Amino acid sequence: MNAMLAPFCCDREAPPRDALSAREVLAVEDVRKTFEEGSQKVEVLRGVSLAVDQGEVVALEGPSGSGKTTLLSIMGCILTPSAGRIRIAGREVSGDEAALRDVRKRSIGFVFQQYNLFPALTALENVEYALNVKGVRGRGANAEAARVLDLVGLGDRKRFLPRDLSGGQKQRVAIARALAGSPEVLLADEPTANLDTAVGTQILELFQKLAKEENKGLVIVTHDPKVRNVADRVVGIRDGRLSDPTEH
Amino acid sequence: MVSLARKNLLHDRLRFVITVAGVAFAVTLVLVQVGLFLGLLGKATVTIENSSADIWVTSRETPNVDFAHSFPETTVLRVRGVAGVEKADNAIVQFMNIMLPSGAEEGCLVYGLEDFSAWNLPWDVESGDPTELRRGDFILMDRSAERRFGPFQVGDYREILGHRFRIIGATRGAASFTTAPVVFMDFRRAQGLQQTVHNRTSYILVKVAPGHDAAQVAERIRAVTPYNDVYTRAEWAARSRNYWVVSTGLGMNMGITVFLGILVGIVVVAQTLYTSAVEHVKEFGTVKAIGGSNWDIYRILGEQALIAAVVGYAIGAAMSFGMRPLLAQLHLNVLVSPQFAATVFAGTVLMCLGAAMLSFKRVAGIDPALVFRA
Numbered sequence: 001m002n003a004m005l006a007p008f009c010c011d012r013e014a015p016p017r018d019a020l021s022a023r024e025v026l027a028v029e030d031v032r033k034t035f036e037e038g039s040q041k042v043e044v045l046r047g048v049s050l051a052v053d054q055g056e057v058v059a060l061e062g063p064s065g066s067g068k069t070t071l072l073s074i075m076g077c078i079l080t081p082s083a084g085r086i087r088i089a090g091r092e093v094s095g096d097e098a099a100l101r102d103v104r105k106r107s108i109g110f111v112f113q114q115y116n117l118f119p120a121l122t123a124l125e126n127v128e129y130a131l132n133v134k135g136v137r138g139r140g141a142n143a144e145a146a147r148v149l150d151l152v153g154l155g156d157r158k159r160f161l162p163r164d165l166s167g168g169q170k171q172r173v174a175i176a177r178a179l180a181g182s183p184e185v186l187l188a189d190e191p192t193a194n195l196d197t198a199v200g201t202q203i204l205e206l207f208q209k210l211a212k213e214e215n216k217g218l219v220i221v222t223h224d225p226k227v228r229n230v231a232d233r234v235v236g237i238r239d240g241r242l243s244d245p246t247e248h
Numbered sequence: 249m250v251s252l253a254r255k256n257l258l259h260d261r262l263r264f265v266i267t268v269a270g271v272a273f274a275v276t277l278v279l280v281q282v283g284l285f286l287g288l289l290g291k292a293t294v295t296i297e298n299s300s301a302d303i304w305v306t307s308r309e310t311p312n313v314d315f316a317h318s319f320p321e322t323t324v325l326r327v328r329g330v331a332g333v334e335k336a337d338n339a340i341v342q343f344m345n346i347m348l349p350s351g352a353e354e355g356c357l358v359y360g361l362e363d364f365s366a367w368n369l370p371w372d373v374e375s376g377d378p379t380e381l382r383r384g385d386f387i388l389m390d391r392s393a394e395r396r397f398g399p400f401q402v403g404d405y406r407e408i409l410g411h412r413f414r415i416i417g418a419t420r421g422a423a424s425f426t427t428a429p430v431v432f433m434d435f436r437r438a439q440g441l442q443q444t445v446h447n448r449t450s451y452i453l454v455k456v457a458p459g460h461d462a463a464q465v466a467e468r469i470r471a472v473t474p475y476n477d478v479y480t481r482a483e484w485a486a487r488s489r490n491y492w493v494v495s496t497g498l499g500m501n502m503g504i505t506v507f508l509g510i511l512v513g514i515v516v517v518a519q520t521l522y523t524s525a526v527e528h529v530k531e532f533g534t535v536k537a538i539g540g541s542n543w544d545i546y547r548i549l550g551e552q553a554l555i556a557a558v559v560g561y562a563i564g565a566a567m568s569f570g571m572r573p574l575l576a577q578l579h580l581n582v583l584v585s586p587q588f589a590a591t592v593f594a595g596t597v598l599m600c601l602g603a604a605m606l607s608f609k610r611v612a613g614i615d616p617a618l619v620f621r622a
Contacts, residue, residue: 069620078537078616098541105539112619116534118252120259129250133540137249177538189620 024090025107025184025217026075027051031084033070033240044070045081046240052185052217057208059220059227062237068221069189071237075219076110076187077103089184105134109178109216113190115170117162123149123173124158127180134181148176151214152206168199172206179210186211188220192227204230252535253551256528263520264556270516271560271596272567277509278592279568279584280575285502286588287581292425292492293485295359298371301453302462304484305336305469306477311495312488314357314424316341316450319476321439324452326472332460333469337362338449340438343428347407348397356393357428358408360438367453370432375402376417382434387413390422393429395579408433409441425492452476510599517556518603521549525607529614536616545611553604557597564596565589 033045044067052058062068073079074086077093077100086093089107093100117126127145131137136144149158152172162170171191178186188207192200204220208230211218220227228234236243257264290297296304296313305327307317318340327336340360345353361367364378376388387408389400400406404415413433422430439445456465462480469478479487493499525532532545572582 073617073620076537101536101539101541104537108539110537110619112534114530116530116537116619118255118531118534120255121250121252125250125255129252130538132249133535133538133544141249 023054024051025054025088026219027085027087028071028075028081029085029087031071031074031081031086033067033074033079034082044240045074047084048237048240048242050235050242052219054184054215054217055212056233057211057218057220057231059222059231059234060237061222061227061234062243066237067240068237072187072189072219072221075185076108077101105181107184109180109183109186111171111174111178111186111188111191113193115162115167115174115194117170117173117177119162122159122161123154123165123169123176126162126173127177130177131180136181144180145176148179149173151179151210152176166199167195168203171195171199171203175203175206175210179214179216182214184217186216186218188218188222190222190224191220192222192224197226200224201226251551252531253548254555256524256531256548257552257555260524263524267517267520267556268560268563270520271513271556271600272564274509274513274516274599275561275564275592275596276567276571277512278506278595279565279589280571280582281505281509282502282588282592283568283582283584284575284580285498286585287583288425288498289489289492290581290583291423292488294421294423295369295430296481296485296488298368298421299453300366300368300455302456302481303454303466303469304479304481305452305454305473306479306484307450308475308477310477312425312491313341313484314343314426314428314488315491318445318448318450321447321449323473323476324449327452327454327469330465330468330472332457332465333454334457335366335455337366337453338435339367339451339453340435340445341450342438342442342445344409344431344441346397346431347410350398354396355428356408356431357424357426358438358441359422359430359432360435361432361453362435364432366455370419370422370430372420372422374418374420378417378432380416381432382436385411385413385437386416386433388417388419388432389415390419390430392421392423392579393431396427396429411437411441425488510595513560513596513599514603517553517600518606521552521556521604522607522610524552525549525610529611530618532611532614533616533618536614537619542608542612545614546608549604549607549611550601553600554597557600560600561593561596565592 029049031045031048034041034043048071060068074081088103093103121129124145127148128141131141131144149155152175154169154172157165157169192203195203204226207218292312307319310317321338324336324338327333342358343355344358346356347353359369361369370378370388374391378388380386400415402415402417405412406415424430456462466478466480535544575582
């Protein structure tokens with residue numbers, strides 16, 4: 001069994017690790033991150049190791065300031081760790097900002113708490129633009145954008161601007177945008193924080209369905225206890241270290 | 249491909265209108281002001297440009313075509329003997345007083361030649377025949393004189409320096425930079441009117457023989473006229489223009505106007521694009537988070553600047569051309585050549601892109617991690 005995963009599995013019955021490890025899409029090993037604030041050094045992550053497999057949903061829970069967003073940023077190649085290793089889709093991540101950007105384009109899809117949609121673009125254009133940034137242009141981008149919007153159940157809202165969509169619908173567009181371009185990993189930061197219970201549940205079920213059907217490794221940073229219902233594993237983080245989630 | 253730049257620009261219509269209005273204002277200011285200036289300068293060289301003379305021989309240090317000084321008329325004989333000269337004639341250009349029917353005296357600019365038709369002067373004849381001028385005390389008067397002298401009819405008489413002339417025709421477009429109306433009369437009669445030009449001339453107009461280069465012929469004429477200046481048509485037009493541009497401060501005035509126009513454009517475009525960049529900082533962070541680079545964001549700002557430039561220029565140019573008939577009623581000619589219009593367009597694009605670059609520094613430092621902040 002993979003030692004770095006063993007202590008924090010949730011009560012759900014997990015598949016055997018040996019079978020899963022061959023399907024690993026994301027791994028961080030002994031990752032540390034230190035920020036300098038004036039003359040002081042603040043160690044936010046203190047040796048975190050975590051791996052996520054294809055089709056696996058991992059919930060990352062922790063109090064404010066525990067380091068979960070920093071860990072998410074590092075897993076998403078937005079931040080570089082002070083020490084440790086990252087592996088995404090079987091490739092070691094290293095190098096300059098251009099290399100990290102390339103990994104973000106190719107392998108990562110983000111879903112944000114505030115949706116972060118482009119207000120001037122329709123649902124379809126929001127997804128298509130993300131594909132354009134990833135280097136997919138023309139009719140191919142348009143068709144792929146339409147496909148993923150259909151996948152999240154927004155086939156009839158493609159021409160709507162974000163202001164004309166409900167919170168749940170906006171988050172579905174954000175999920176479609178994250179899925180566009182078929183990244184191996186989806187990273188979601190408090191995706192249900194701005195949604196009511198019913199809509200939040202729908203979104204989480206959608207996440208779970210898509211992760212399984214599309215074979216994505218999904219990490220959800222959350223305070224929302226409902227996430228436990230859809231997660232294969234719940235991982236806690238406290239003071240920059242992984243911890244038992246039941247301690248929160 | 250989805251244009252986030254265009255969509256964002258049109259999404260915030262008020263900001264877009266302000267940006268475009270700023271560009272349009274700057275374009276209108278530059279096109280109209282410089283166009284007026286060029287129109288005015290056109291008057292300074294209108295006879296040079298329209299006459300068929302390839303070379304002008306002047307007295308030493310003559311500053312412009314209107315302010316002529318005289319030199320011996322026999323100089324023309326030496327010029328006619330120069331290789332490559334097809335034709336050379338004396339021409340008098342002289343300010344003289346004209347008596348109006350009201351009893352008032354005004355100044356006019358007299359052009360005196362022996363053979364007007366050989367030199368394409370005047371070039372736009374409304375009525376009358378310039379070849380008739382040598383047959384008596386006749387003049388052709390330009391219609392622009394009516395603004396200062398009042399209306400006149402063919403057949404009217406006017407006194408110039410106490411000598412009575414009959415108006416036998418009217419011309420159009422023959423104006424002087426000084427606004428003194430132009431009057432055409434026979435060379436000998438013009439010479440006889442004023443003591444200072446007896447047996448003298450103001451200019452020698454030269455036509456170069458086919459197959460000869462004007463600059464080379466001018467050089468040869470210089471060799472035989474050591475007390476004169478010799479200019480090709482382009483040189484003489486440039487000298488006449490430069491005199492007014494430099495000596496009157498018009499050039500400096502225009503420079504300041506153009507500078508202010510550009511400054512207004514830059515300030516408006518830079519300010520609106522910068523504010524827009526600040527307001528869309530989270531969107532730019534998202535662009536970076538999903539794999540976009542600083543160049544992707546620069547491209548957005550650059551495209552917005554380009555759209556503002558094109559739309560602002562189109563509106564500014566339309567306004568400028570729309571103002572031309574109104575200004576023409578005030579006898580102001582706005583001269584906008586295709587080259588000048590193209591230069592202003594290029595300048596507008598550069599101005600807007602330059603203004604956009606002021607926002608580049610702001611967006612270059614955007615941390616994509618800000619997308620995780622609520």
